[in-house]
Amino acid sequence: MRPEILNPLFAEPDSLDGVGPKLRKPLEKLRLTRLRDIAYHLPQRFVMRRAVVALDDAAEGEQIVIALTPVEHRAGASARAPYRVLAQDGAGDICALTWFGKASYTARKQLPVGEKRWVAGRLDRYGDMRQMVHPDHIAAESSALAGNLCEPVYPLAEGLTQPRMAGIVAQVLGRLPDLAEWIEPSMLAKQGWPAWRDALIRAHRAEDKAARDRLAYDEIFANALALMLVRQANRRRRGQPLQGDGSLRNRLQLPYSLTAAQARSIAEIAGDMAQDAPMLRLLQGDVGAGKTVVALESMLIAVEAGAQAALLAPTEILARQHFDTIRKLAAPTGVEVALLTGRDKGRARESILMGLMDGSIDIVIGTHAIFQDAVQYRNLGLVVIDEQHRFGVGQRLLLTQKGRVTPHTLAMTATPIPRTLVLAQHGEMDVSRLDEMPPGRQPIDTRVISAARMEDVVAGLARHLATGQQAYWVCPMVRDNETDDIAAAEARFAALQHRFGDAVVLVHGQLPPERKDAAMERFSSGAAKLLVATTVIEVGVDVPNATLMVIEQAERFGLAQLHQLRGRVGRGSEKSTCLLLRGDELSETGRARLALMRESQDGFYLAEQDLELRGGGELLGTRQSGEEAFSIATLEQVTRLIDAANDDARLLMEHDGGLASERGQAARVLLYLLERDWGVSLLRGG
Numbered sequence: 001m002r003p004e005i006l007n008p009l010f011a012e013p014d015s016l017d018g019v020g021p022k023l024r025k026p027l028e029k030l031r032l033t034r035l036r037d038i039a040y041h042l043p044q045r046f047v048m049r050r051a052v053v054a055l056d057d058a059a060e061g062e063q064i065v066i067a068l069t070p071v072e073h074r075a076g077a078s079a080r081a082p083y084r085v086l087a088q089d090g091a092g093d094i095c096a097l098t099w100f101g102k103a104s105y106t107a108r109k110q111l112p113v114g115e116k117r118w119v120a121g122r123l124d125r126y127g128d129m130r131q132m133v134h135p136d137h138i139a140a141e142s143s144a145l146a147g148n149l150c151e152p153v154y155p156l157a158e159g160l161t162q163p164r165m166a167g168i169v170a171q172v173l174g175r176l177p178d179l180a181e182w183i184e185p186s187m188l189a190k191q192g193w194p195a196w197r198d199a200l201i202r203a204h205r206a207e208d209k210a211a212r213d214r215l216a217y218d219e220i221f222a223n224a225l226a227l228m229l230v231r232q233a234n235r236r237r238r239g240q241p242l243q244g245d246g247s248l249r250n251r252l253q254l255p256y257s258l259t260a261a262q263a264r265s266i267a268e269i270a271g272d273m274a275q276d277a278p279m280l281r282l283l284q285g286d287v288g289a290g291k292t293v294v295a296l297e298s299m300l301i302a303v304e305a306g307a308q309a310a311l312l313a314p315t316e317i318l319a320r321q322h323f324d325t326i327r328k329l330a331a332p333t334g335v336e337v338a339l340l341t342g343r344d345k346g347r348a349r350e351s352i353l354m355g356l357m358d359g360s361i362d363i364v365i366g367t368h369a370i371f372q373d374a375v376q377y378r379n380l381g382l383v384v385i386d387e388q389h390r391f392g393v394g395q396r397l398l399l400t401q402k403g404r405v406t407p408h409t410l411a412m413t414a415t416p417i418p419r420t421l422v423l424a425q426h427g428e429m430d431v432s433r434l435d436e437m438p439p440g441r442q443p444i445d446t447r448v449i450s451a452a453r454m455e456d457v458v459a460g461l462a463r464h465l466a467t468g469q470q471a472y473w474v475c476p477m478v479r480d481n482e483t484d485d486i487a488a489a490e491a492r493f494a495a496l497q498h499r500f501g502d503a504v505v506l507v508h509g510q511l512p513p514e515r516k517d518a519a520m521e522r523f524s525s526g527a528a529k530l531l532v533a534t535t536v537i538e539v540g541v542d543v544p545n546a547t548l549m550v551i552e553q554a555e556r557f558g559l560a561q562l563h564q565l566r567g568r569v570g571r572g573s574e575k576s577t578c579l580l581l582r583g584d585e586l587s588e589t590g591r592a593r594l595a596l597m598r599e600s601q602d603g604f605y606l607a608e609q610d611l612e613l614r615g616g617g618e619l620l621g622t623r624q625s626g627e628e629a630f631s632i633a634t635l636e637q638v639t640r641l642i643d644a645a646n647d648d649a650r651l652l653m654e655h656d657g658g659l660a661s662e663r664g665q666a667a668r669v670l671l672y673l674l675e676r677d678w679g680v681s682l683l684r685g686g
């Protein structure tokens with residue numbers, strides 16, 4: 001149960017003055033659905049203004065506050081033309097205040113001729129006239145602006161303006177409760193950090209390192225603490241030692257021999273599974289490193305020991321593909337493998353549920369449907385989670401509650417993040433690394449091409465398809481908006497279908513599952529030659545005959561994501577090509593990213609470079625990967641503060657594992673505030 005003191009912070013924005021249905025949408029777009037979200041909607045930056053007496057004192061391009069007296073209103077010749085108000089300073093110098101479109105209504109009302117007004121905005125030039133386009137503020141009193149020389153700039157959505165947003169934030173800040181301190185007092189003193197409430201207020205008011213650091217630390221600390229609670233609960237729970245006798249694994253007839261890294265990882269997993277304590281291990285391996293077979297061998301260990309295993313995939317497509325691969329590989333062992341997704345209904349579903357309950361099914365592969373309440377296992381011994389960055393820790397937790405005893409957990413990820421960040425994102429997991437690729441991989445010929453050469457690209461694609469090989473076409477990412485992404489994908493699909501006819505299939509996130517599967521099926525069977533897709537193909541899909549990948553607007557994708565996408569080709573014996581199409585407007589980092597893609601194919605190297613490119617400003621746990629581990633702390637802050645936060649959390653757990661002391665109670669409030677309360681539910685007596 002959420003502590004009562006937080007309830008006001010979880011109220012909806014409607015409860016604020018002047019926030020009605022009109023603002024609902026823009027606020028939702030920014031994911032500001034509760035007051036706490038607004039409190040944590042921190043400014044991107046601040047505009048610093050200087051109060052000047054005369055226009056002559058200000059430089060062009062400078063943000064200023066100045067007293068001006070309107071002398072003349074000049075409506076444009078047409079409705080489209082700008083509306084100008086000429087205004088003069090004390091020395092008689094003139095500045096044009098300019099509006100485009102409807103905004104001029106403001107000007108008419110707020111700038112009566114002959115009456116002095118305080119105006120804030122950016123001083124520019126238009127021809128040989130000074131001008132200020134769309135001044136940010138106009139006030140009759142100097143006091144309204146003088147206190148406002150440092151002004152926050154918030155991320156906005158359509159329908160919101162900076163002053164509006166600032167007003168909403170101010171209301172929320174006015175309602176912040178005083179919360180008891182959860183940070184260790186000596187830490188607080190040493191760092192010179194303000195209390196929580198002050199920190200929030202200060203972080204909205206100006207560039208303030210101490211305040212921002214404190215808020216970031218709260219998040220990192222909460223995360224560390226929640227993960228430790230999970231770990232503690234996990235330790236207390238009974239696991240079951242599973243020792244395989246090799247009888248099933250010996251019957252596998254793999255078409256290759258395992259790499260040393262695969263063999264080592266399997267040995268590490270087997271070692272963990274033989275223990276009483278439930279395994280909590282992360283398998284890190286670049287795309288194509290061969291994680292699937294490691295999963296299979298681990299699952300066979302469980303089955304050899306008389307238990308069942310479940311493999312959880314993030315999407316239907318992937319679940320299906322894993323099912324096909326694993327069923328084929330496992331055929332000689334005679335184990336029973338089933339597929340269960342949200343789509344299975346009626347008889348088929350009933351029979352799988354029966355099989356899981358009576359133990360006739362040994363291995364089940366599926367989406368999160370395999371962990372719904374209705375699904376009971378006879379003896380679930382191992383849970384494998386593929387591409388685990390798509391799942392939150394809280395979700396993972398649900399899974400491990402499923403068995404009579406806590407099952408062993410193996411999480412697999414292709415995100416090659418360094419150890420500290422593994423800790424921050426996944427908690428104290430043990431890590432196995434596939435740091436070696438299966439032999440015989442050919443480098444992928446990666447080229448960056450201007451999108452203006454679309455015709456050449458399509459002609460090249462035609463030649464490629466004529467050889468009988470297949471190709472992927474990844475559609476542009478239209479700025480965080482799935483609907484636009486899909487529109488773009490459909491348009492591209494139509495164009496390519498026009499050219500290549502039936503050989504083209506389309507897959508995107510909003511297609512009904514049957515159509516998605518049908519398309520994937522046609523592509524992986526080779527009936528379709530070209531797969532047009534949004535990034536749903538990002539993880540897992542394995543079609544060795546697909547040897548060309550075209551990525552549109554490649555500069556919009558993150559480095560890690562480009563690397564993942566490219567990993568879909570280069571899986572067979574033929575040489576593969578990746579064409580990165582770029583737009584005209586290329587930022588510095590966009591350019592650097594594409595250059596790196598051309599240079600390297602090493603996921604760990606690319607990940608390191610990515611961190612460097614993104615610098616400290618960027619959030620960790622990018623939106624692309626689906627899970628935002630941190631939404632307040634930046635990467636730089638996580639790296640700098642994580643050790644202290646871990647120590648602090650560990651110390652608190654040692655002294656007060658039940659979070660019952662005064663500080664423990666405060667920490668509980670924090671966990672709820674930052675929505676890491678999944679940890680709290682594990683405490684005995686909640």
Ligand code: ADP
Pocket residue numbers: 256257258259262285286287288289290291292293414438439540542571
């Ligand atoms: P990922 O780690 O991306 O999940 P997969 O498990 O899909 O990688 O494996 C990628 C490809 O490499 C598959 O086609 C698989 O059959 C092949 N593969 C896996 N292990 C080996 C190996 N030891 N030698 C040769 N090929 C391998």
Ligand code: MG
Pocket residue numbers: 291292540
């Ligand atoms: Mg995989």
